[in-house]
Each structure stands twice: as C-alpha cells, then as structure tokens.
Amino acid sequence: MKVYVPRDAAARALGADEVAAAVLREAKARGLDVTLVRNGSRGMVWLEPLVEVETGGKRTGFGPVTAADVAGVLDGTSKKALGPVEELPFFKGQTRLTFARVGLIDPLSLAEYQAHGGLEGLRKALGLTGEAVVKEVTDSGLRGRGGAGFPTGIKWETVRKAPGPQKYVVCNADEGDSGTFADRMLMEGDPFCLIEGMAISGIAVEASKGYIYIRSEYPDAIEVMSAACDIARKEGVLGASVLGSGKAFDMEVRVGAGAYVCGEETSLLNSLEGKRGIVRAKPPLPALQGLFGKPTVVNNVISIASVPVVMAKGAAFYKDFGLGRSRGTIPLQIAGNVKYGGLYETAFGLTLGEIVEKIGGGTHSGRPVKAVQVGGPLGAYLPVAQFDTPFGYEEFDAKGALIGHAGLVVFDDSADMRKMARFAMEFCAIESCGKCTPCRIGAVRGVETIDRIGRGDVVAIPLLTDLCETMKDGSLCALGGFTPFPVMSALRHFPEDFTANAKEAAE
C-alpha cells in the first residue's frame, strides 16, 4: 500500500514528520509493504496532518492524524477516516487548475508530474512562436496574482519586444504577506509546475536565464524548489536545449534575507543583484530595464504557475472562469481566526461572506466575525456589512479595498481595530526601505498619531487622515502607498475603537 503524509510546512508544523516516522515504524511492526510518499498539502489545514492510504488504486483520507493514530490508520480501524479527499465538501466545491496536482502527486517525481498533465503546456509552447505564446497568455486574461493585477501577457509582450541579447525571467516568491501561503504550498507541493511556467515564459520572451527569489522564512519551499531544479536540469527540462528543442533556459533559486520590502519587484531586483533591497523609481519599467538593467519579466509564483494550464488547455478554457475583468481561478487563502482554514481555489466571483462564513465556517473561536483583512498587511479591513462584495479586482477596488495575493485573515469581535491600525503603521516603519520620505517618516508619525488618538486626543484623527493621504499619494511603492488601506479602513468602519478612550475622558 501507498501512504501519503504531507511534507508541506503547515503539515510539518502540526506534526507530520512524527506521523511519517510512525507510519514506517508501525508498517514494519506489521510486516506491511508500505511506500511512504511525502506529498504536498491538499489545503485543508484544519485536517493536517491529513494522511491518505492508497490501496487498489483508491485513496482514503484520515485527519487530523497524530502519531498515536497511525496504527488504527494502517489497520483500517481509525475513527479519523474521512473517505476520499476529493469528496469532502471543502475540496469538492473547488476548481483546481493551478493547484490541480498539489497534494495529489509526489512533488519531486517528474514521472508523476507528467502522468498528471505536466509539461504539456511547455511542449505546446515549444512548437509555437514567442508571439503566439504571449498571445495565448494575453487572451487567457491572466492578471498578476501577486497583488497588482497587471495583465501578465502585456508584461511579457513588452519584454519580448525589448531588444537585447540577455533578458531574464524572475519569479517573485517573497510571499511576505500575512494570511498568504499559496506560493509556499505550490512550491512545496508541485515545484515542476513553477519550473514549467518559468521555462514557457523564458522561451516566449527569449530570456535564457531565470531566478526564483524565495524568502528565507520558507526553508521547506527552498529545499523542494532547489531539488526540483536539479532534477529538471538532469532530465533536460532545463538547460541548453529545453526538452530537446534547441532553445536554452536555466534557472536558479535565490534566498532572501528577511526584508518584507523585497516582495516589491524593484526592491527584489536590487536584492538579487546583491544590493540593499531599496525600491527603484519607475519608469524605467523592469520589463525594459530590470535585473542588471536588462529586460526582465517579474511575476508572482501563482501567475507563472498558472501559465502551464493556460498553454495546455488553451486561453479560452481558462478565460471561461471568473467574472468581469477578473478571469480564471484564484487560490483563496482562508486564514487567521477561522474554523476551516486553508487553500480554496475557485473562479473569481464568490462574495466575501460566502468565503468567510460558508467555506471558512466562521471563526475558530466561535465568536462573531468582526473584520476580515484581505490582501495582506497592506490590504483593507472589511466589516461584515461589506460581505456582499464579490471577489474580483475591480469589485474590491470599488470598496476601497484590494484582493492582493488573495489572503483573507478573519478576526473575531475581540479584535481592537485601533491596535490593528497601529500595527500596520508600525510594520511599515520596521520594513520601510527608507528611500522615500512619506513611507520612512510617515509610518513613524503614523504610530505616534494613532497613540495620541488612543490617549483620547480625537483632534489627531484628521491629522491621521491627512497623513494617510500623503503616504498614499507620495510613496514610491506599495509599502508606504498601501499602508493607509488597513489604517483608513479600520478608522472608517470601526470609529468606535478609535474614540473609546475619548468618551471615557469626557465623562
């Protein structure tokens, strides 16, 4: 029999390594012939470690499994049996395109990757001109999943048309936003998908070299991606002649060093060059003058990992999912104080309320939901009153919010929104690269101003609003420019949390 125990960091954080050791130990004690596979996570984090046992071609899930449960799992007597994972409501409701293989296959088996549709997109791309590949990506409607939502195909076309003997493809895997873990799960669960996407991009824009910049906080992702690159190189997926096509593309994994701002693309490029992760003014666009001043595609992990399925199944197939100008699927990351937390890939268009209440099952604490922060530390806090907002780029923009990298952090009614606003400013002050004044100084003044308000000095509220306007309009990048989103949304939707002390003082 085959036993799957995830090697995903979330599963490991909940004891998957101990479970895997117990599987080997108990199998030996029973004289069972067990093949242990360390797969990716199926994304249902509340069930991790989620163990699957495969006999006669059928997989049955068990979870959450502890080492003590393993004997029962192998004997078929465990009360933690879940049935086939695909039939669980949380899984069944999803449309898994980008994450189709995550949790299903051995992440480092290129044979299994290909048996589940892997490399089809790359093979197709190798038979097309760069222009045709870029057109397919453009037609799919795929937009940057890192947060900015810029059309991926248009970015690629700019790089493709830019002249120059050396161009680069850079994958931004500096997933620093709280509430997001899709990049991590993809890299740990299906690394070849990202490599395939990188290769397609490189071939389309005629870039022979790629880099994946992974944050140092993700040691598991670094390990799996590095191993996958070695395998891909050995098997001819990467190298001087990609799949024997005569076209060259190779790539390297690079590791960040704990600077949040390096998730900003120009700061990331500086970091890759071995410099301080300071933001660059735009223009020039990285597409024209990026890494080492050369034309460079900079895309998020999920954007690049969505390209293989676009190429394999066609732009029309992908574009068919979604709403408005938000096409395709989006891997929602449901996190924080939530009952059923995890990764849920679906077409754009579900309302925020459906995601939080129906899929996420409300709060973990059982208390009422107070707010949901969408899009990481630079995303707005949305109150329950806005739960009818459909999940899409423009739809969130209209509410003064953003979907960012599609992470949702749920807070119950014990959250103090003035404290959360203060944290947003404090975080910006800690992580500011220091290049522009509104961010470097504004964030520090922001913390002080919110503290003044906290002491009951409500006169400081218009000052905070004014400061946020300055940071929004005057900052070079999204760190200073978007920190006002969480601050102002907290102030707008939860003014009582800001004026609580003022009332007491007046009484």
Add this chain to the structure above:
Amino acid sequence: MTAAPGTDDAIARRTDEIISGLIGLEGPLLLIFHALQAEYGHVPAAALPRIAERLNISRAEVHGVMSFYHDFRSHPAAAHVVKLCRAEACQSLGADQLAERAQEKLGTGFHGTSADGKVTLEAVYCLGLCACGPAAMVDGKVVGRVDEARLDQILKEVRA
C-alpha cells in the same frame, strides 16, 4: 603557517574560499553572507573587508547591504533561537499574549537573549502558517497552533 580558527586571519582566509566558490554567479553578495552565516552563525566583522576587496565595492556598501537585511547577524545568537510570528493572522489568534508571555518567561525582549544565555527570542513576520497559527519556528523547525501550554513546553525544551 596556518592561523588558529576563529582569528581574523583564519576568517579572512575562509571568506576568500567562500567568495571563490560564488564569485562566478551573478550578484553574489547575499549568497556570500548566507554562506558565512551558515558557517559561523553570524557574519564576522573580519570578513567584510575581504568581501569589499574581492567584489571591488566599498566597505560602506558591504556594511550597508549586510545591515539592511534582518537575517544577517553581526554577533552569534544563543544555541537556541525561538522565532514567534507577530503578523496579523497570528495576532487574530492571540500571538500578542504569547509574545508577552515568552518575553516574561525568558526575561528578554525581542532580538535579545535570555539571562541564562541559552535562548535568543526573535520576531518574525509570517511563516506562511496562517491557517494554523499562532506560529513559531524553533531552531529552524516550524510549529503551528502554539498556545500557552505549547509555548511553555517549547521554552522548557530549549532551556533544558
């Protein structure tokens, strides 16, 4: 004559070897810092002038890059490092109370070392474990759903 390990000469020599292995790569400075820190537990001051010379950049630039990134240490950490996530998703599940408890128990603030010298406490902003918070990293190993009891157990283990 070989210099004794740990002396400035020995560090400079080892730095040279590390640089020689990496200098062929594009933008090698962060790779060099990571390699030095993996070996010494920090980036020794004696390594910086060698890096500046070999990469043909100023010592100020080398210092500027090293000090920009939170990860690179100028001094070694304690034998054990406990990182607690302080970002929003973990805050929604009580990370702030855990942070206070850890500081109190260890008798140190963040980025400090406990009085017994055994544990360095650090803040981290997101480990990507946002659906099973509060999260921590103990000597490089990730831990999810850290409550008070789990924290106490972690601290007991690393101080044993």
